Amino acid sequence: DQQVKQNSPSLSVQEGRISILNCDYTNSMFDYFLWYKKYPAEGPTFLISISSIKDKNEDGRFTVFLNKSAKHLSLHIVPSQPGDSAVYFCAASGGDSNSGYALNFGKGTSLLVTP
Amino acid sequence: DSGVTQTPKHLITATGQRVTLRCSPRSGDLSVYWYQQSLDQGLQFLIQYYNGEERAKGNILERFSAQQFPDLHSELNLSSLELGDSALYFCASSRDLTGELFFGEGSRLTVL
Secondary structure, eight states: OOSEEOOOSEEEEETTSOEEEEEEEOOTTOOEEEEEEEOTTSOOEEEEEEETTOSEEEETTEEEEEETTTTEEEEEESSOOGGGOEEEEEEEEOOOTTTTTOOEEOOOEEEEEEO | OOSOEEEOSEEEEOTTOOEEEEEEOOTTOOEEEEEEEOTTOOEEEEEEEETTEEEEEOSOOTTEEEEEOTTSOEEEEEOSOOGGGOEEEEEEEESSSSSOOEEOOOEEEEEO
16 A cells, blocks of 8 residues: 555656655654765665655755645655656655654655756 | 665576575664665555664565574565565664664665
8 A cells, every 4th residue: 555656756857957756644643854865876865754744945056845734745846856866756744653753654756857 | 975875786586586685774773674665665664673673664575584693683584585575675773763764775675
């Protein structure tokens, strides 16, 4: 049962433009959301997070938006750079006691930024 | 370099066999997580340990088991291996029970 969904397996954006990666979740108990970035042959690395008490968090070129009523979050990258080409995973935590605080991940979106 | 070390990086074995994957967390991190990434799948949470004790369980098969030792390193044991167990297995660690996870580079298991 996939509680975190990234419905776009891939996205291609031109350098300098905005990249928008989307994520939906089904568990209303989730209260902490993160984005991870993964390059080939490497483990995922933390990018940015947001707690459910906020609706926006910004870090340099990266901004995460959270819409709790829609159970939706998005990652905006502005401006996009070729080095941003990677797989981006959305993750959420805060579910039931069985899952503790382990992160639930989506399947990832492969972003390609072209020159 | 995340500071999380996983061995081996690659492992090829046959169906029915048993393997052990090892993880050393970042210095000072008490929590260790295991995730499985199969083809076209996201990162599936398997199990979490905190300071030596099992803290949370995800979609871990009964053929799989794990433990965290007093020095905080962890091992994931996979037995009676099947073709479908071929995947990347990631270990991650965190300072405490919540928050940012730091991932190792993964152990790629191929079952033939």
